[in-house]
Amino acid sequence: MSTPVGDPATETFVAHRNLLFTVAYEMLGSAADAEDVLQETWLRWVEVDLAQVQDRRAYLVRITTRQSLNRLRTMNRRKESYVGQWLPEPLLTAPDVAENAELADSVSMALMLVLETLAPTERAVFVLREVFDFGYDEIADAVGKSSAAVRQIAHRARAHVEARRPREIVSASRTRAALESFRQALEAGDPQLLLDVLAPEVVLIADGGGVKRAALRPISGAETVARYLSRGLGKIEGAFTVDFTVVNGSPAFVVRIDDVLEGIMAFRVEDGHISGLYFVRNPAKLTHIESETTLTLR
Numbered sequence: 206m207s208t209p210v211g212d213p214a215t216e217t218f219v220a221h222r223n224l225l226f227t228v229a230y231e232m233l234g235s236a237a238d239a240e241d242v243l244q245e246t247w248l249r250w251v252e253v254d255l256a257q258v259q260d261r262r263a264y265l266v267r268i269t270t271r272q273s274l275n276r277l278r279t280m281n282r283r284k285e286s287y288v289g290q291w292l293p294e295p296l297l298t299a300p301d302v303a304e305n306a307e308l309a310d311s312v313s314m315a316l317m318l319v320l321e322t323l324a325p326t327e328r329a330v331f332v333l334r335e336v337f338d339f340g341y342d343e344i345a346d347a348v349g350k351s352s353a354a355v356r357q358i359a360h361r362a363r364a365h366v367e368a369r370r371p372r373e374i375v376s377a378s379r380t381r382a383a384l385e386s387f388r389q390a391l392e393a394g395d396p397q398l399l400l401d402v403l404a405p406e407v408v409l410i411a412d413g414g415g416v417k418r419a420a421l422r423p424i425s426g427a428e429t430v431a432r433y434l435s436r437g438l439g440k441i442e443g444a445f446t447v448d449f450t451v452v453n454g455s456p457a458f459v460v461r462i463d464d465v466l467e468g469i470m471a472f473r474v475e476d477g478h479i480s481g482l483y484f485v486r487n488p489a490k491l492t493h494i495e496s497e498t499t500l501t502l503r
Contacts, residue, residue: 234293270347288415309454314471404478414487
């Protein structure tokens with residue numbers, strides 16, 4: 206940014222940067238693309254006559270939303286040629302994100318995957334309305350639709366998400382307890398211990414991006430997932446370690462072999478059992494786990 210510090214445009218952008226990043230990330234599921242969107246937002250923001258802007262925050266969110274929609278359509282074309290399964294890019298998040306149940310739920314890997322099943326405009330409307338609580342008129346300006354159309358889209362998107370999202374928001378402590386049992390089962394390499402902590406309908410999704418070995422399709426069912434994990438553990442040569450971290454506001458695992466990062470494993474926990482395992486191995490998606498990313502709903 207070449208504009209000097211103290212300039213109103215710079216001060217306003219910096220004040221709302223974390224919000225704008227969170228909006229873009231929830232719409233895109235990619236931190237790298239969200240950063241690009243913020244750069245595009247900035248370039249358009251510095252050309253705006255601030256004297257004509259009544260609500261600078263809303264104006265910035267509108268620019269970010271429009272740029273995110275453009276980027277989302279491009280990303281959807283990229284995903285068509287993506288090798289294997291596509292998972293959202295995990296973010297190392299600060300403890301306060303986990304303490305904010307609403308924020309943690311909105312950026313959880315489980316919900317982000319549900320958002321992937323929405324059309325671009327539906328996703329934008331859902332994120333702005335249900336996550337950030339923007340009014341229908343503000344959303345209409347952002348997505349280029351009428352308020353009446355936005356209300357219909359919001360209703361349809363809400364029903365779609367509610368039918369697929371986790372039934373309850375599980376506390377970080379309960380999630381960590383389930384993950385501790387899972388870690389002990391992994392370290393023991395015992396299929397029965399794995400079955401004890403996996404939900405019958407568990408689904409494992411791995412994302413290697415064609416760079417790292419990963420299952421090309423989702424693996425479903427406790428016995429199938431347990432066998433898959435047990436076979437994989439048996440093939441590992443080197444010191445296999447699993448350490449706790451906080452990713453997207455929820456407890457997760459950092460997986461290493463001989464102290465070399467292998468990936469991030471995030472989870473969906475329901476009724477004390479693991480119903481979703483999301484293993485991100487693609488190195489291009491592991492660039493935001495070394496330092497914390499600040500997220501906010503306001």
